[in-house]
Amino acid sequence: MQSEPGTGQLEVQEAAEQEAPTQPPLLDVRDLRVYYRSFAGLGRHRVSVRAVDGVTLALRAGETLGVVGESGSGKSTLAKSLIRLEPVTSGDVHLDGTDILALSERAFIPMRKRIQMIFQDSLNSLNPRFTLADTLAEPFIVHHLASRGELRHKVADLLTSVGLSPEMMDSRVTELSGGQRQRVNIARALAPTPDIIIADEPTSSLDVSVQAQVLNLMRDLQQQLGMSYLFISHDLGVVRRMASQVAVMYLGKIVEMTARDSIYSRPLHPYTRALMLAAPRPEPRVERQRQQAPIPGEVPSASAPPSGCRFHPRCSMARDVCAVEEPPLRAIEPGHWSACHFAEELRAESSQEVSLAGQ
Amino acid sequence: MTTTLAVQDLTVRFRTGRSVVHAVNGVSFSVDRGRTIAIVGESGSGKSVTCLSVLGLLPTTAEVRGSVQLEGRELLTLREAEARSVRGREIGLVYQDPMAALNPVRTIGAQVSEPLRLHLGMSRREAMARAAELLDTVGIPAAHRQLKSFPHEFSGGMRQRVVIAMAIACQPKVLLADEPTTALDVSIQAQILELLKTLTRELQLSLVLVSHDMSVVAGLADEVLVMYGGFVAEQGDALQVFEHPAHPYTRGLLASIPDSAPDPDAALVAIPGQPPDMRAIPEGCVFRARCAYAFDRCVDRPTLSPLDDGHEAACWLEPEVKVAERTGYGTA
Secondary structure, three states: OOOOHHHHHHHHHHHHHOOOOOOOEEEEEEEEEEEEEEEEEEOOOOEEEEEEEEEEEEEEOHHHHHHEHHHHOOHHHHHHHOOOOOOOEEEEEEOOOEEEOOOOOOHHHHHHOOOOEEOOOOOOOOOOOOHHHHHHHHHHHHHOOOOOHHHHHHHHHHHHHHOOOHHHOOOEEEHOHHHHHHHHHHHHOOOOOOOEEEEEEEOOOOOOOHHHHHHHHHHHHHHHHOOOOEEEEOOHHHHHHHHEEEEEEOOOEEEEEEEEEHHHHEEEEEEHHHHHHHHHOOHHHHOOOOOOOOOOOOOOOOOOOOOOOOOHHHOOOOHHHHOOOOOEOOOOOOOOEEEOOOOOHHHHOOOOOOOOOOO | EEEEEEEEEEEEEEEOEEEEEEEEEEEEEEHHHHHOOEOOOOOOHHHHHHHHHOOOOOOOOOEEEEEEOOOEEEEOOOOOHHHHHHHHOEEEEEEHHHHHHHOOOHHHHHHHHHHHHHHHHHHHHHHHHHHHHHHOOOOOOOHHHHOOHHHHHHHHHHHHHHHHHHHOOOOOOOEEOOOOOOOOHHHHHHHHHHHHHHHHHHOOOOOEEEEEEHHHHHOOEEEEEEOOOOOEEEEEHHHHHHHHOHHHHHHHHHHHOOOOOOOOOOOOOOOOOOOOOOOOOOOOOOOOHHHOOOOOOOOOHOOOEEEOEEEEOOOOOHHHHHHHOOOOOOOO
């Protein structure tokens, strides 16, 4: 079961254009699809895994778009496909008006320095044999951004900008703590002065106290340098601190997208609501009252997504229509899109009871 | 209430080359039947080594002192064969990575029935029947049909349920759960926490829940023990520790949770610096270098001192400063 790919998208695009007609988005993603072929049961039959299935989003200059989702939501595949680390099945990705998916590998190289990436695993994304100086000089060399003589000076500046001492330049990345390594990854991403940094769960493997340091650093750097972030996380609390716009993904699709404050004060998709309720909070009196986990069951396989609305088997609001008809992502109110048949009902009853923000 | 597990002044050191790692320094706690204690700390805090000591799973190079008693019986001096009969039978273990806890080439049924055959001497048929019941108890649908499945056919959440089924198979007195939900999605985490809560209540287990995340333990813990750099920073009744955190580290840990601030645009409260290098623990208070409240007295190492009913913190601050609301953490 699959709905017409066009229907929901059009509305989204129209609404997006109405909202901000003057400023074209820096990164404009339309109906992006990434499908994998995979073999099930020892190669007996082929299945197609729809990791990203028709994602449309826009990232404006200086803004942070938070992408929230659990495993299997397609958020990491989305990130990688935007910098062509994953082959895209269909769709367009425009960076400043240039269709970057249409470029040859060679023509894409100069674009690559404009979009940088920070990964979750701070250790595996760094070469353990490299010193910090080697690691941070590399982008300057690759993109011909500095002469040999300037390198150490550039590296020292980068280290300072992420709160590390230039004296650490000759240490190896393996000598650093997790938080320090993630600072190095941020520094490396900053090296070619990108317009966009895609951060895929950048703090998920850090301790809570160190996570706060890294998030503050990313916010400070954005204020100083003005780049955009595509900030990917499973943690709604983290995204709330980082993003101005939030997109929630479930099984390869965006199910809700809007400005940060509206998503936290009145979520208009049952999945977003449940996800907020599922996250534990450091309040024993509240947590002890919990009776039931807010989202039952498991995330279904992306190779055999449920019919109709993909969330319907786990949704507390699901009705007959949900198993049959896939709800398009549509504007429920200006700037607030939801892919739920009953989003208007949620809006009517909404406001007070569910909120991370309303305390 | 009867005390099931009592740990007294546990100290664990590792010698590595020329340096000595002081992994755990004088940790004491006890858990009663049907109660839950949470051990909270970040990497290097000593929380996992504390668990391994209880299970008798420390490497032979470890120097262990103190006492770990299970219903009055000393565990630290047990021989390996005796320790093995305690593990799995009297103390169940659930840890972070369920895939690593399961054998990928053996069926779920074989693995869940193994402790039953090994420790309780059940026949294969009895053990399999019981395994199906256990899988049902932990919320695996159509449990009977799943006995012949392999771990890779299960999702992460379902695998963790299988591990929990194995851990409770022999009706242990203590269940030790080390970061049981860290590898899971938020929606599945909520389910597993719910399951642990139900099992603790219904089976009257003593649960030792280890986590780096205060939020995760909030709903389950009756008592909380906060560790930092191998020392207990604070311990006491969960409501006391959460609502009146006394140690600056506990306050920092709570304040740095991204959800906890009313204004999302304000900077997050971060604890500056890095956790200490366990090979070279600083003199005095281990948290001193990162503490917003450190003063001259902190060059001496503070010991746990009582605040009120069973609530203790290892900090030299005056009691009235200690019991200030948690929002009072130095945001400078």
